[in-house]
Amino acid sequence: MNTIEQFNEHVMPTYGRIDLVMDSGSGQTAVDESGREYIDFGSGIGTNSLGYCDEDWVNAVCEQAHRIQHTSNYYYTKVQADFAQRLCEATGYDKMFFGNSGAEANECAIKLARKYSFDKYGKDAERNIIITLVNSFHGRTLATLSATGQDVFHNYFFPFVDGFVNVIANDIDDLMDKLNTLDNKVCAVMFEFVQGEGGVIPLEQSFVNTIVAECAKRDILTIADEVQTGVGRTGKLLASEHFNVKPDITTLAKGLAGGVPIGVCLANKKCSGVLGKGTHGSTFGGNPISCAGGNAVLNKVTNPEFLAEVTKKGEYFRAKLAEIPEVEGVDGLGLMLGVRLKTKKAADILQKCFENGLLILTAKEKLRFLPPLNISYEQIDNGMEILRKVLEA
Ligand SMILES: Cc1ncc(COP(=O)(O)O)c(C=O)c1O
Numbered sequence: 001m002n003t004i005e006q007f008n009e010h011v012m013p014t015y016g017r018i019d020l021v022m023d024s025g026s027g028q029t030a031v032d033e034s035g036r037e038y039i040d041f042g043s044g045i046g047t048n049s050l051g052y053c054d055e056d057w058v059n060a061v062c063e064q065a066h067r068i069q070h071t072s073n074y075y076y077t078k079v080q081a082d083f084a085q086r087l088c089e090a091t092g093y094d095k096m097f098f099g100n101s102g103a104e105a106n107e108c109a110i111k112l113a114r115k116y117s118f119d120k121y122g123k124d125a126e127r128n129i130i131i132t133l134v135n136s137f138h139g140r141t142l143a144t145l146s147a148t149g150q151d152v153f154h155n156y157f158f159p160f161v162d163g164f165v166n167v168i169a170n171d172i173d174d175l176m177d178k179l180n181t182l183d184n185k186v187c188a189v190m191f192e193f194v195q196g197e198g199g200v201i202p203l204e205q206s207f208v209n210t211i212v213a214e215c216a217k218r219d220i221l222t223i224a225d226e227v228q229t230g231v232g233r234t235g236k237l238l239a240s241e242h243f244n245v246k247p248d249i250t251t252l253a254k255g256l257a258g259g260v261p262i263g264v265c266l267a268n269k270k271c272s273g274v275l276g277k278g279t280h281g282s283t284f285g286g287n288p289i290s291c292a293g294g295n296a297v298l299n300k301v302t303n304p305e306f307l308a309e310v311t312k313k314g315e316y317f318r319a320k321l322a323e324i325p326e327v328e329g330v331d332g333l334g335l336m337l338g339v340r341l342k343t344k345k346a347a348d349i350l351q352k353c354f355e356n357g358l359l360i361l362t363a364k365e366k367l368r369f370l371p372p373l374n375i376s377y378e379q380i381d382n383g384m385e386i387l388r389k390v391l392e393a
Pocket of ligand 1: 100101102103104106133137138139140192196197225228229253254375
């Protein structure tokens with residue numbers, strides 16, 4: 001029985017996987033069981049932010065594993081305290097909660113927003129609706145699936161969690177209409193600055209400005225889901241910096257710890273005191289090994305020169321893509337890119353790229369690139385050469 005057969009015999013078939021058994025990795029290169037190499041433009045869906053097995057990251061994680069691996073949240077560790085302080089200071093937030101994934105970070109944000117209104121306006125006010133955007137993606141738990149603004153996810157698992165209302169992204173009239181109709185029942189508006197799974201679609205500045213201004217006026221919390229856009233992915237530490245706004249809550253996960261599980265919910269002073277003792281928790285949340293990985297990531301992504309390089313590499317990607325006749329256009333920010341094709345199907349191109357030694361992603365009908373933030377120009381060139389050949393074949 002080979003690895004794929006062994007795996008499929010014992011693991012629930014919830015994913016459409018590619019027939020690739022990864023064995024090791026270094027930098028931007030993944031290696032399969034037979035020793036074949038692949039250039040990786042996906043980095044584990046934007047999670048291996050420093051590529052495979054970055055030396056500083058490996059040292060930090062291994063050193064922590066040798067020191068102490070888990071303590072439970074009955075106790076404190078220095079590595080958690082350091083990470084939390086550095087992340088709050090770098091992002092300008094007051095306090096954070098530790099979870100293990102994007103969905104958990106968003107669950108925390110949802111609970112926080114509901115309790116904020118509960119505490120302030122009382123149970124009878126029923127101020128608990130969270131507005132989310134059509135085409136959004138917020139996770140796979142029941143609450144975050146319910147928050148997700150895509151009907152395709154709202155099947156089988158009835159009943160879903162009540163209290164989510166969708167607004168069309170970038171449609172100010174729809175937003176105003178829903179805010180006015182639901183007046184005094186809304187506790188938060190939750191959004192991605194660039195919709196990732198929804199097809200790499202950036203929000204417009206005027207729409208973001210309206211969300212922020214209207215929410216401030218109505219004492220509604222703003223929640224930025226930066227699970228995919230955060231931690232340097234767009235060339236800024238947070239994508240909110242591109243829009244010059246500061247949401248009340250920001251959630252991060254994916255690339256935050258360079259490939260070990262983490263998810264955090266950051267809150268500003270207005271709401272950082274809402275979740276008190278016993279209101280929320282997570283056994284693995286704040287795991288010391290994850291925090292050590294997170295510190296190694298922060299060492300790099302808080303450096304302005306590193307972030308400037310992410311922006312430059314994003315532009316380099318765009319220039320290379322513009323030379324390919326089959327490419328209709330490129331959307332996104334920094335190293336979060338969605339490629340519209342003129343005639344070909346993204347899923348077919350993903351498969352052909354894989355067969356030719358390049359790993360890419362798709363989002364809806366687009367090709368999607370989320371390469372390691374420290375990818376080299378040489379590997380961008382090598383990967384783009386494969387992509388060009390596949391698209392021209
Ligand atoms: C914007 C956004 N939010 C939440 C999630 C869920 O994250 P996780 O799979 O870590 O729970 C994702 C995952 O793709 C995401 O892109």
